[in-house]
Amino acid sequence: MIEGVVVTPLRKIPDERGMIMHMMRADAPHFEKFGEIYFAVSYPGVIKAWYRHARQIQNYAVISGMIKLVFYDPREDSPTRDTVQQLFIGEDNYCLVRIPTDIYSGYKTYGVKPAILANCTTEPHDST
Numbered sequence: 001m002i003e004g005v006v007v008t009p010l011r012k013i014p015d016e017r018g019m020i021m022h023m024m025r026a027d028a029p030h031f032e033k034f035g036e037i038y039f040a041v042s043y044p045g046v047i048k049a050w051y052r053h054a055r056q057i058q059n060y061a062v063i064s065g066m067i068k069l070v071f072y073d074p075r076e077d078s079p080t081r082d083t084v085q086q087l088f089i090g091e092d093n094y095c096l097v098r099i100p101t102d103i104y105s106g107y108k109t110y111g112v113k114p115a116i117l118a119n120c121t122t123e124p125h126d127s128t
């Protein structure tokens with residue numbers, strides 16, 4: 001596992017009406033800071049890469065569909081420098097993935113339906 005990447009299994013609580021899908025709460029051990037939450041929808045087969053953020057920690061949960069999520073660690077001071085990691089996450093493996101600053105990440109949507117990725121970040125998005 002790349003240093004700083006944390007995978008936390010999340011609960012789905014079903015009943016006859018549907019389900020509750022946990023993601024983030026302020027008293028959870030994995031909560032750090034709230035910046036923004038948004039939903040990225042990707043059609044089947046779409047690749048989104050590469051991302052690298054200097055300030056913003058990302059927390060991904062894929063609420064519908066599946067993605068192959070890949071990381072590369074270029075950090076000179078990291079014990080996992082030059083490591084590649086891949087995860088298959090989404091409705092069949094419902095979890096929260098913490099992505100630390102300064103690593104590269106990217107993903108591909110697979111399967112037959114769009115993936116809906118919720119991203120709860122520690123800083124508001126800034127495209128500059």
Ligand SMILES: Cc1cn([C@H]2C[C@H](O)[C@@H](COP(=O)(O)OP(=O)(O)O[C@H]3O[C@H](C)C(=O)[C@H](O)[C@H]3O)O2)c(=O)[nH]c1=O
Pocket residue numbers: 036038040048051058117119125127
């Ligand atoms: C994230 C965001 C984007 N935008 C605008 C900026 C662009 O005009 C458009 C698409 O943004 P972007 O190309 O950044 O979208 P993605 O390639 O899906 O990437 C975003 O969602 C993936 C999952 C990441 O992890 C990235 O960090 C995040 O940038 O939406 C906004 O106006 N506000 C926002 O909060």
